[in-house]
Amino acid sequence: MAQDDNIYYTRGLEVPETPEPGAKPKFWEKTAVVGKPTPRVDGYERLSGTAVYPSDIKLPNMIYGALLRCPHPNARIKKLDAGRARKMPGVRAVMTGDSAEAKNLKWRYDDFTVPLLDPHCRFEGEAVAAVAADTPYQARDALAEIHVEYEVLPHLADHDRAMDENAPKVHKTGNLVGKDEYSRGDSEKGFARADTVVERTYHTQCELHTPMELHGCVANWEGDRLTIWESSQGVYAVQSTIAEVLDLPFSRVRVIGHYMGGGFGSKLQPGKYTVLAALLARQAARPVKMILTREETYLSVGNRPASTMHLKAGIKNDGTLTALDFRCTGPSGAYPAGGTSLVDWLIRDLYQCDNVSCRSNDVYINAGPARPFRAPGHPQGSWALEQMIDELAEKTGMDPVDLRLKNIPEVSQARGGMPYTTTGLARCIREGAEKFGWKDAVKKARQHNQSNSHVKRGAGMAACLWIVGGGGQPSTVVIKLFRDGSVNLNMGASDIGTGTKTIMALVAAEELGVKPEMIQIEHADTGTTQYATPSGGSKTVPTEAPTVRNAAVEVKRRVLEMASVDLGVPAEDLDYNGAEIVSRSDKDKRIRVTEVSRLKKRGVVVGVGYRGPNPSGKTVNPFGAQFCELEVNQKTGEIRILRFLAAHDSGRVMNRLTYDNQVFGGIVMGIGFGLTEFRQLDTRQTGKLCNRNWHDYKLPTALDVPADMESLPIEIDDPEANNTGAKGLGEPVTIPTAPAIANALYMATGIRFTRAPVTPLEVRRHLDLQKEG
Amino acid sequence: MHYDEKKPGGGVTRRGFMQIIGTGAVGASFAGVAMAARPEPAPPEKMIPAENTVKIRLHVNGAKQEVLAEPRWSLLYVLREVIGLTGTKEGCSRGECGACTVLIDNIPRYACMTLAVEAEGRKITTVEGLMDGEQLGPVQTAFLEEDAYQCGYCTPGQIMSVEGLLRKNPDPGTDEIRTAVSGNLCRCGAYKNIFRAGKKAASLKNK
Numbered sequence: 001m002a003q004d005d006n007i008y009y010t011r012g013l014e015v016p017e018t019p020e021p022g023a024k025p026k027f028w029e030k031t032a033v034v035g036k037p038t039p040r041v042d043g044y045e046r047l048s049g050t051a052v053y054p055s056d057i058k059l060p061n062m063i064y065g066a067l068l069r070c071p072h073p074n075a076r077i078k079k080l081d082a083g084r085a086r087k088m089p090g091v092r093a094v095m096t097g098d099s100a101e102a103k104n105l106k107w108r109y110d111d112f113t114v115p116l117l118d119p120h121c122r123f124e125g126e127a128v129a130a131v132a133a134d135t136p137y138q139a140r141d142a143l144a145e146i147h148v149e150y151e152v153l154p155h156l157a158d159h160d161r162a163m164d165e166n167a168p169k170v171h172k173t174g175n176l177v178g179k180d181e182y183s184r185g186d187s188e189k190g191f192a193r194a195d196t197v198v199e200r201t202y203h204t205q206c207e208l209h210t211p212m213e214l215h216g217c218v219a220n221w222e223g224d225r226l227t228i229w230e231s232s233q234g235v236y237a238v239q240s241t242i243a244e245v246l247d248l249p250f251s252r253v254r255v256i257g258h259y260m261g262g263g264f265g266s267k268l269q270p271g272k273y274t275v276l277a278a279l280l281a282r283q284a285a286r287p288v289k290m291i292l293t294r295e296e297t298y299l300s301v302g303n304r305p306a307s308t309m310h311l312k313a314g315i316k317n318d319g320t321l322t323a324l325d326f327r328c329t330g331p332s333g334a335y336p337a338g339g340t341s342l343v344d345w346l347i348r349d350l351y352q353c354d355n356v357s358c359r360s361n362d363v364y365i366n367a368g369p370a371r372p373f374r375a376p377g378h379p380q381g382s383w384a385l386e387q388m389i390d391e392l393a394e395k396t397g398m399d400p401v402d403l404r405l406k407n408i409p410e411v412s413q414a415r416g417g418m419p420y421t422t423t424g425l426a427r428c429i430r431e432g433a434e435k436f437g438w439k440d441a442v443k444k445a446r447q448h449n450q451s452n453s454h455v456k457r458g459a460g461m462a463a464c465l466w467i468v469g470g471g472g473q474p475s476t477v478v479i480k481l482f483r484d485g486s487v488n489l490n491m492g493a494s495d496i497g498t499g500t501k502t503i504m505a506l507v508a509a510e511e512l513g514v515k516p517e518m519i520q521i522e523h524a525d526t527g528t529t530q531y532a533t534p535s536g537g538s539k540t541v542p543t544e545a546p547t548v549r550n551a552a553v554e555v556k557r558r559v560l561e562m563a564s565v566d567l568g569v570p571a572e573d574l575d576y577n578g579a580e581i582v583s584r585s586d587k588d589k590r591i592r593v594t595e596v597s598r599l600k601k602r603g604v605v606v607g608v609g610y611r612g613p614n615p616s617g618k619t620v621n622p623f624g625a626q627f628c629e630l631e632v633n634q635k636t637g638e639i640r641i642l643r644f645l646a647a648h649d650s651g652r653v654m655n656r657l658t659y660d661n662q663v664f665g666g667i668v669m670g671i672g673f674g675l676t677e678f679r680q681l682d683t684r685q686t687g688k689l690c691n692r693n694w695h696d697y698k699l700p701t702a703l704d705v706p707a708d709m710e711s712l713p714i715e716i717d718d719p720e721a722n723n724t725g726a727k728g729l730g731e732p733v734t735i736p737t738a739p740a741i742a743n744a745l746y747m748a749t750g751i752r753f754t755r756a757p758v759t760p761l762e763v764r765r766h767l768d769l770q771k772e773g
Numbered sequence: 774m775h776y777d778e779k780k781p782g783g784g785v786t787r788r789g790f791m792q793i794i795g796t797g798a799v800g801a802s803f804a805g806v807a808m809a810a811r812p813e814p815a816p817p818e819k820m821i822p823a824e825n826t827v828k829i830r831l832h833v834n835g836a837k838q839e840v841l842a843e844p845r846w847s848l849l850y851v852l853r854e855v856i857g858l859t860g861t862k863e864g865c866s867r868g869e870c871g872a873c874t875v876l877i878d879n880i881p882r883y884a885c886m887t888l889a890v891e892a893e894g895r896k897i898t899t900v901e902g903l904m905d906g907e908q909l910g911p912v913q914t915a916f917l918e919e920d921a922y923q924c925g926y927c928t929p930g931q932i933m934s935v936e937g938l939l940r941k942n943p944d945p946g947t948d949e950i951r952t953a954v955s956g957n958l959c960r961c962g963a964y965k966n967i968f969r970a971g972k973k974a975a976s977l978k979n980k
Contacts, residue, residue: 039917039920046928047916047917049858049929051925055859058857135854212926212959212960259924259925262924294865497922664964665962693865693869700962702951702968707964
């Protein structure tokens with residue numbers, strides 16, 4: 001057994017008071033461990049190479065699966081012959097639409113139900129057949145021996161053509177997935193009152209998640225019980241989908257996802273590949289590892305849809321926004337998947353404006369369906385809105401920082417005036433600008449640009465909020481206190497790289513007085529851990545942290561009850577003080593936690609925590625503002641980002657180390673969205689994907705991002721949000737990055753780059769146009 | 774993105790390898806390598822069908838190991854699925870992301886672009902080989918302290934690139950570290966902390 005000194009981080013320092021039974025824990029006024037920069041509790045595993053990611057699983061007798069995918073954007077399978085594939089060396093299972101295991105199974109794309117192996121493939125990369133063999137090399141050899149005859153059908157690859165009368169129809173019902181409309185006030189009147197009205201069309205390109213770990217799983221049957229190790233953001237979401245498709249009770253589908261190599265929204269759900277791995281495993285009576293190729297992930301596991309946005313804005317000379325009118329078209333892909341989902345949210349809610357109208361058309365194209373991608377819709381809408389605000393500032397002769405500060409809403413206008421629990425929008429903009437040295441940066445850039453240098457400079461900024469980020473029900477967490485005082489924390493949530501486990505250890509440590517490294521964490525396993533929703537939406541910390549706190553408080557209550565028997569005083573008179581329990585009325589009456597006799601006898605104390613509801617009548621949202629400085633080489637069109645500062649209000653900072661890392665990561669991803677990343681479909685001819693790998697689809701590398709990135713947390717106490725005061729962080733940090741860059745580009749070049757990404761080619765093209773007038 | 778293929782002593786002798794295996798079996802895997810600068814390979818002494826295994830001796834993390842491998846198997850596949858050293862990760866299998874970076878004779882190389890047979894007799898170091906018993910080595914410790922990772926999947930590759938750099942240059946500047954990890958993608962975007970970890974690793978190693 002461990003000694004006390006190893007277990008408790010402090011002696012004599014108070015741990016938070018234990019609330020009366022039924023009472024809620026009080027807001028932490030000060031903290032001993034929460035918020036401090038703390039290296040990750042699973043750092044050893046991730047850095048030593050011992051962390052077992054789903055791709056790393058190797059089971060006895062395991063074989064390797066591979067998928068055959070449709071090479072056409074729209075085609076019907078006329079004939080499929082897998083006879084030769086079955087006879088290939090090492091092949092143990094072959095699955096086609098006619099196989100007994102697969103033929104009656106259905107797959108749901110939103111409200112569309114299709115056969116699992118559908119003879120009508122509506123996008124390039126749709127699953128056609130699958131094999132499993134002794135090695136992945138043999139499995140690929142076998143795929144090459146499956147002969148498929150396709151009837152190639154007309155396709156639609158360009159979402160701007162989707163509503164044309166003669167456009168090929170992706171579905172019989174046409175190409176419209178749905179319309180979304182919103183309005184408040186009267187835009188026409190608002191525009192009439194404006195001194196200046198500006199209209200522009202903006203485009204953003206389709207962005208692909210491409211997490212470093214490939215999508216995939218290992219599937220293993222033991223009789224009629226299935227275990228799946230899936231690279232996933234949420235094991236319970238995988239469990240329910242697989243159980244539904246295979247018509248199994250949840251108790252026969254165990255999903256494990258201890259480590260995972262990034263998802264960004266694309267791993268909130270399993271894929272057809274997960275089901276096919278299970279079917280191949282059943283046919284072969286062996287475990288099957290099914291890891292997609294990088295190319296398959298480009299085609300079939302989601303994306304941030306492209307958008308075509310038109311924004312009209314009216315402003316008075318004093319900087320009052322009088323009206324916003326927004327129209328947007330975006331593609332879901334071949335099935336409904338939120339093609340324009342939340343693209344208009346910032347237009348509705350970020351700035352004070354009485355007259356707003358938004359209309360969105362979500363359309364079908366013959367390409368892989370979208371999936372949520374880090375702050376769905378927001379970076380697109382931000383690209384339009386934040387460039388527009390910059391332009392309005394110029395037209396009214398105001399500083400863009402001041403113009404934004406002039407239009408800070410007190411309440412959520414898009415929710416009918418519902419108050420925010422806290423809003424740090426103004427502080428993020430004001431204090432961010434100060435820390436960045438905004439005025440100075442603008443002055444210096446303008447001075448620099450008067451020289452003859454072909455390298456021009458610019459400074460730009462943008463602000464944001466994120467529609468959710470308050471977390472919510474449901475969540476359950478169990479904490480076990482062992483009789484030596486060390487702790488086991490059991491939760492269902494995945495740690496997708498954001499440091500969830502570390503933060504939860506800090507929360508439990510804060511309440512129990514135990515060192516974070518003395519807490520063992522069991523997580524992301526439907527068989528052994530508690531229910532949690534997938535990690536996404538910047539809701540994991542505000543959902544799970546209060547639940548962990550509730551569980552820890554429950555442990556303390558139980559230990560106090562047990563100690564009251566030893567000490568002969570009522571539990572209400574006892575303080576849990578880390579290593580010791582002390583009577584308030586008689587300080588001599590004290591007992592070490594490890595000496596509590598019922599704990600010694602039982603071995604463990606268990607506390608169960610549940611997530612309480614969010615405050616009613618208020619909304620919990622994170623806010624932020626980002627500032628950047630860059631150089632543009634007018635000869636080559638190259639853009640060099642010199643520095644970034646990000647000021648974010650995400651409530652309490654739970655771990656400063658992982659907090660800053662999230663902020664920097666959001667900026668890097670935003671740089672990709674703004675400058676380098678786009679999915680290129682061959683819209684004119686084949687409709688196929690042209691850039692299906694990291695060589696042709698460019699992520700920002702170490703050479704493309706500034707080393708000078710600064711994170712400025714705007715920490716505002718938010719006791720109403722939840723009992724930890726934490727709000728979401730992972731998504732807001734990537735929303736305003738790209739438009740901040742675009743606004744800096746404008747200062748450097750005098751050109752509004754309305755099409756993202758702004759590649760060197762695009763810069764050169766515009767500079768040439770500018771020269772020609 | 775690629776490490777210098779031409780450096781003396783910095784690579785596998787492809788010519789010798791081809792003499793054993795035959796160009797047909799391996800030609801495709803050389804795409805992207807500057808073939809023009811190399812002498813024409815001699816005709817193969819014998820051909821081995823793709824599905825036949827050959828016995829190869831690998832020298833991994835200080836231990837000699839014999840494995841049966843198909844000539845087409847990548848070093849990455851053999852390390853992960855045959856030997857069971859899964860610290861080295863697969864991200865693309867086509868030399869783009871660097872998640873599979875290992876040291877071969879102290880030079881960072883993509884294990885997905887290296888055939889196992891090419892690596893025969895070479896000193897291979899994986900992230901597991903940087904451990905000091907059960908303790909993290911200096912580069913790993915620097916990554917821990919600077920929080921130079923998020924999901925951790927690209928991390929072994931980043932660590933090996935930094936380790937390779939430090940073996941050549943014990944006191945690198947930020948630009949040298951940047952260049953050293955420029956063939957290692959990090960989708961979580963932990964680059965800034967990776968640069969700092971590179972610096973810290975240098976100081977930990979020089980202690």
